[in-house]
Amino acid sequence: MEVVPQSRIDLFAEMESHYEKEDTDYFVKLLDHDDYVVRCRATCILVDLGGEDKVQYIAKVLKDDPNELVRHEAAFSLGQMCFSSGIAPLEDATANDPSMFVRHEAAVALGVVGSTGEPEVLEKALNDPEESVRHSAVVALSNLEFMKTLCKSEKFGKLTGG
Template structure:
């Protein structure tokens, strides 16, 4: 059983208050917290608050966080935002992240966004050393093809993109 670091529960309570006030800057600062759990939560909360202004912060986490779980959460979250500005950071992670866990999620997120702009990156991911990443690229490319040729319901495509 994990021992919860002192202060985490108090900080989570404070985070709830700041969330109610929609204090984005507070959560941006938490992206540098020493506790990876707090950083994961901060990513999720920022994405929930939404907006193009959040993308650079989440993209920075995806590129630079030391913890692969936090980077994975950032990739997932960028996909859920479905903003074109998330494509380049996700492409970079699909190509270059040292963790197969993150490369896999970044590829899936590109499929969820559904932009044909990501097609070349996903085709390249078919050659990744990891079977999980290759499989994720297949799923994402299938969604791109579906959206390009047959999709009548964008929401359905987003739900099935990964």
């Protein structure tokens, strides 16, 4: 079991203080922190602070973070944010991320965002070498079809899992 460094816990306490002030700039800076746990938490906090203006930061994490867990969290977060401006970064990750873990989450997130455009990226993901990604594409495509044809509640349509 990994020992949690006290410096990380101290930073979490500092982060809590900035969270209460809704200090977006502070959390954007933490996206470049050396500790992947801090970057993951900063990603989640930015999403919680809300607003489409945060999509650009989360999209950059999805594209550039060296840690697949952090990129996975960014894909999940873009799905939860449900802004159409998150679709292009999610499509890119579904098609190109080297991690199956991230491609899977990006595909599911595309189904959550509810893009009614051409689902080409998801259709291509049906041929991904990893079964989990293929299954995620099926989930996403099924939800998109449901949202397009029968869904009465947008909130219900966003509940695909992931």
